[in-house]
Amino acid sequence: MVTELVIQALSRLRQQKPLVLNITNYVVMNNTANALLAIGASPIMAHSKQEMAEMLSFSGALVINIGTLDSVWISRMLFAVEQANIHEKIVVLDPVGCGASTLRTETARQIAQRADKLIIRGNASEIIALAGEQAQSKGVDALDRSDAALGAANFLVKEYKANVVISGETDYVVSKNSTVMLNNGHAMMPYVTGMGCTLTALTGAFAAIGEETGIAAAAVLGVAGEIAAEHARGPGSLQINLLDALYQLDATTLSQRLKSEFQSEIKDVASL
């Protein structure tokens, strides 16, 4: 069922070539633009308030990534979220480094609070930090394991009416009614900068064509990353192979490789 959803979403994305507006960090702008092009979407990188309303009127989704943050960019991000709300566009938030500084944690929360339609994509420690103290009480030792952030993700789903993607060795895609586990990817992927940011950008591309869970993006990146790593001699060639693999990805490959598991039960977050 997950595989079918992903295959259909990818097919629709390539037909519609959605425009995705990105306000992202300096480090990954090139990568994420290339990943969006490789999968079949159309990236726009723009940040000026003077053109944000126009740009969001014809974009399919807004991706906000706080990787290289400062007060000027925060103001632009919050303004863009307002415009996304006015134009009823979904916001995909990447809370990079959330928990590493007060600035990042507070900014991520402000963005999450203000977006009317929201998907959050982060790693375990970012999701836990975004959810706040309750979740952190589970202990720092588990921060590298994405399942350690499941409680926090469910809290965010409820608090912000968001869908949440926790990326890690296993990706968890958490929404109000379900949790889906995706088990593709490769251990070398974290050695390429901005792999999570790429997932966030792809999540924006799929959201722009109506796949708002985050499942398709995580599935597509996991499978493409796995293929890329098989032929890589290190993180340099992995990064390049990944763009090639995203470009070549098709239904047959997805059917053969996608490893997903559907958890139908709703997590109880009352105890958090």
Place this chain on the structure above:
Amino acid sequence: MVTELVIQALSRLRQQKPLVLNITNYVVMNNTANALLAIGASPIMAHSKQEMAEMLSFSGALVINIGTLDSVWISRMLFAVEQANIHEKIVVLDPVGCGASTLRTETARQIAQRADKLIIRGNASEIIALAGEQAQSKGVDALDRSDAALGAANFLVKEYKANVVISGETDYVVSKNSTVMLNNGHAMMPYVTGMGCTLTALTGAFAAIGEETGIAAAAVLGVAGEIAAEHARGPGSLQINLLDALYQLDATTLSQRLKSEFQSEIKDVASL
């Protein structure tokens, strides 16, 4: 004749290793610096007004690319154009996203108006938007075809005393007395971000050694892109192969591959 011009220009570029000053967008800074190095030029990325006069005193050309625009950078761009005029350096303008927002259209026109010596490099829709309403009346369906922008390009040649390069499946290099068509390149090239920006940067490198039509840059990128695509498994390897191909490009390869056509007639723009 075109082939000879390109071969001689490339030879001169590699001898002179011209310095090219770039005020460009965050997405492509790395790519365009690498393309300039690969072809044999010397990139400088600088934007502060405090060093612009000094930098332009010893640079061979100024490249301005409005891909990630805001009011702070607009002010820097206009100041740099002033300095380029004072030091009698050519300005190469890339009006990225011209037509997509009022900010971009107006900024591109301001830069075009103020530069004393100007080359404009854009895709069909950017060139049409820069030229204004008259050209746009040709209809939006044709926007993806570079020949649809020929009228607009001729208008810009006259209006700004500029040379104009329209890039697309066929590249058109339009100047006061001639239009040259270049038919190299590959359909996969638009799947790499900043391919047009790379052409703009290379145009600056050739302008710095006195080839101010834009022909050599378009020819060199078209041939190198074609070679790069032949060995590419997707846009990731295409981007890397392109730098290798620019680095390896020689007279023999250019002679064998370059497909150009010379249109001697001057376009009538009175009817625009």
Place this chain on the structure above:
Amino acid sequence: MVTELVIQALSRLRQQKPLVLNITNYVVMNNTANALLAIGASPIMAHSKQEMAEMLSFSGALVINIGTLDSVWISRMLFAVEQANIHEKIVVLDPVGCGASTLRTETARQIAQRADKLIIRGNASEIIALAGEQAQSKGVDALDRSDAALGAANFLVKEYKANVVISGETDYVVSKNSTVMLNNGHAMMPYVTGMGCTLTALTGAFAAIGEETGIAAAAVLGVAGEIAAEHARGPGSLQINLLDALYQLDATTLSQRLKSEFQSEIKDVASL
């Protein structure tokens, strides 16, 4: 002796995975983050004053690169140096373009003056410009040769109590008591943008685990670059191969390839 130092430092780096805080230029942010990940360190790219104290409290070193400078970033850099001093962290300075503009020369000197613990990494002309008129009197013809900057480097060692790395065909690692020459690398490396910036970032990673001379970083990049170039068809594949080579680098390869020479005599700088 040098080889052993490098092997031990690399082993320690991979065990400790040090956090390296980078305030660097837009052109190389992606490259340097990837190089840090490939060698086994953990990059943080952050520049806001609002999070600098927090970020430096848990980072192992601060890398400052002035490649794309303006007054806003200068202020951030100087603030970060203050915070690095407070948290007793080493500062690694890359004076990109020092000498090409007054802004760069003065900013580089300000940073050098203020940092309590300092390593400087530049090419010959940057090191000579940073040292000032005395050194420059040796003549500009020699600027491309790193040995022409030895006097300047010794001056900087004394003036700022810094260790200095001059990179070039031969790298010179100059400290109070010794000068080490490293003879790896490849002639194609300068055709990739930001190769020096990568060396600076790696210098920060090794400084963060206590190797504060700069030897290990220069050795590791020289050997990896050499390996990368052997399989490269041009600067595109060189850049990618380099990340793969950094990732795969091991003690055996270092033992076999590293070419170093130890100069025990202290340079006389009185005559400068």
